[in-house]
Amino acid sequence: MSRTVKMKVYRGEQNVGQFHEYDVSIDDGMVVLDVIHRIQATEAPDLACRWNCKAGKCGSCSAEVNGKPSLMCMTRMDTLPQDKIITVEPLKAFPHVRDLVTDVSWNYTVNKKIRPFKPRPKAADGTHRMYQYEVDRVQEFRKCIECYLCQNVCHALRNHGKHEEFAGPRFLARLASLEMHPLDSDDRIPFIKEGGGVGFCNITKCCTEVCPEHIHITDNAIIPLKERVADRYYDPIQMLFRVLTGNK
Amino acid sequence: MAQYTTHEFDVLVVGAGGAGLRAAIESAALGAKTAVVMKSLLGKAHTVMAEGGAAAALQNADDRDSWQTHFRDTMKGGKQLNFYRMAELHAKEAPDRIRELEEWGAVFDRTPNGLINQRNFGGHTYPRLAHVGDRTGLEMIRTLQDKVVHMAAEIFMEMTITHLLKNGNRIAGALAYSRVTGEFHLFKAKAIVLATGGGGKAFAITSNSWEYSGDGQALAWRSCAELLDMEFVQFHPTGMVWPLSVRGTLVTEGVRGEGGVLLNKDGRRFMFDYIPEAFRNDVAATEEEANQWVAEVAVGKRATVRRPPELLTRDVVARSIRAEVQAGRGSPHGGAFLDIASRRTAADIQRKLPSMYHQFKQLANVDITKEAMEVGPTCHYMMGGIRVEAETAMSTLPGLFAAGEVAAGLHGANRLGGNSLSDLLVFGRRAGWGRPSTRRRNPRFQPDQQEIEKAIADNLACFARKGGENPYTVHRELQDMMQDNVGIVRTESELKHALAKLDEFEKRVANLSVDGARAYNPGWNLAMDLRSMVVTSRAIAMAALERKESRGGHSRIDYPDYDKNFANVNHILSNKDGVMTLRAEPLPKVSDDLKQYVEEA
Ligand SMILES: Cc1cc2nc3c(=O)[nH]c(=O)nc-3n(C[C@H](O)[C@H](O)[C@H](O)COP(=O)(O)OP(=O)(O)OC[C@H]3O[C@@H](n4cnc5c(N)ncnc54)[C@H](O)[C@@H]3O)c2cc1C
């Protein structure tokens, strides 16, 4: 069954642009990315967007669909309201390049600041033994497909522009994956506090809500990191002493 | 004069999938000034999509495994057409390459005693695939990516190489355009490693992304390096068939590895009807035996009986599904049913196959823990590609190397699942060595200035041309033509028709018109990629016409059986003054120490 939908797609360069309306005939089961491709093939061959896998695995096709940060390839048209025009626009927290494409290079810069994995020595038998129960939580963070939807919604970045001081939820999750890696022997707490700026997160959980991989970024990564930072920088014996003596 | 920015490197790696990143890590570690160029962003290459695992005889899940068995399985799966030396190096080195990933931070699923777990896959005698649920490629690319950014390698994202440049008969550099700005970049290099992956985007039903236009194969052929075994294209048996918009999207073989069965519309487990003689002793004879195997592996035991026929090699399973559909026993949307729901618990399925669960839930409204999936063959992988030397990964053009899917030789007529990810690591690393002489002592060669100017003019011609065709239309038609005539089963008349059509497509591609400007213009990008698709498609069709037999990924209706005359020859495609020519060459003879592991083909 095919029907015609009205789409409003943001077109332009470096934030100079506007929404263009397209009437597109769509078939059952189509996702937003299919519709964008159909517009390219028929009306606007130079309509810019990123995509690769078309299966929610590569994190390339992030955009805001009806204002909601989403993967275009995993957003089925029949899940969107049928009585309204559907809008598709680029992620807002990153510099605009063209049409639906933004400049996400800041994320790569942040990633590079994270020191590489530093394994402890191998066991005497030449192996690295780790048990599934030990790696489960690390594997959760490593599911990240770097779609940067979480970075896009985090108000510390989106509204307060803390790009210099704050790594954002994606890279806090990555830091957690290293910090909790059974083999990693590096001390990452100072960086998590200073470079990563874990303190800028005030636990709104907006990142967790948009994560297409359903990673519990706030509960499982950020809160434990905050606790580890607190343990290190607020010496418990001193704190106890303060409580007992009433000294501030 | 045309405008461009010049860069100078020792080694230019084209492609940032597993093979390219592994090559770059090696090359940078050896002190060569290294660049990595890719069409997409870092971390988005095809490798990220790989699901099932990487094959290596680690002996963690079954200590009966060995590199010799892995070698034997690879040769058998490839119908003995593999370059045995590559299969040998691959089987021997894969375990170290996997352990090295762990050393770099990869977190594979674990065995009960804390080692890297391994799963069963088609054609592998023992559980051999190191994996992370069904997102192994993501784990691999992320590990390599996080490693490479701390090395002395410069990363160029969203940049497409369109021409290799030579100086006499030696590689001297390459020309690229930035997809973001549309500007040109000249890379001068002593050695170039092509790690550009496959070319499935020339087919209508495919698991491959837009990047897979066969650029590397075409670039190499244009520069007069030889291509090998191009007729062997792998159609993966299980792609999604419904809804139409996701037709072709891969359903990992891991589903069958975890016990999934294939059924026709009458509920018959039809794979028992299609067991080839050569594999008769490798698979279960009855459903009871097959079920026992699943019961054993599900609880992590060593299998004591033979595996289900669903785990036969991909060529066999893909043809069987097609035959069932042709016989009118297909599923409602023209595929077969793949059922895991009745085989494993919902919890097991969600833990072992989480991304398949989500993929079907979100894209097809199917809950795979409750219902069967509908699946059918999809163009997936190219066994053929650039001819390389096993030890060095060098092509027949001095200074040009190739590794990963773009290279040929390891997989012969059919690739075993899981052998690609390990291939990327083993031969990516070897390609990264370069030949020491190409790096240190040799000077950098100066690309010919006229060649540069011509390359840039070539790339821009479609902007100036008015009234030419739209690249999207031509692409769609090329895909349909290839799917219909050079697809999963082939005949002489269709292949001849395809070659005649490709002459037309070549002209049409040279006559495209593109709207808009150069900055981030996908229409222009597609016009560039189509030039590669036409070359790669022609190589496939030519070699397919010449191989008058059926073997592995190549099936001829007019020659349905193996033919001894083709059992020991490879087809080599070369460039004679711009014209593609083909010759047959005898396979290298398997060395005496390995003879015991290979069988008559
Ligand atoms: C859905 C899916 C699942 C799979 N699952 C498995 C599995 O479980 N196990 C397994 O072993 N194999 C699997 N495969 C196959 C395997 O993933 C691929 O063969 C392998 O990842 C290819 O890696 P590569 O390094 O050769 O190239 P890719 O990872 O494809 O990378 C190619 C790179 O080259 C770049 N490139 C291409 N052309 C140009 C150009 N002109 N200029 C600049 N850069 C260029 C691209 O941008 C990209 O960076 C799967 C494949 C698919 C599609």
Ligand code: SF4
């Ligand atoms: S929970 Fe923290 S990191 Fe996540 S969106 Fe809120 S402030 Fe940002």
Ligand code: SF4
């Ligand atoms: S954590 Fe989730 S939302 Fe953030 S980049 Fe990774 S996958 Fe995307």
Ligand code: FES
């Ligand atoms: S295209 Fe890969 S996540 Fe959408």
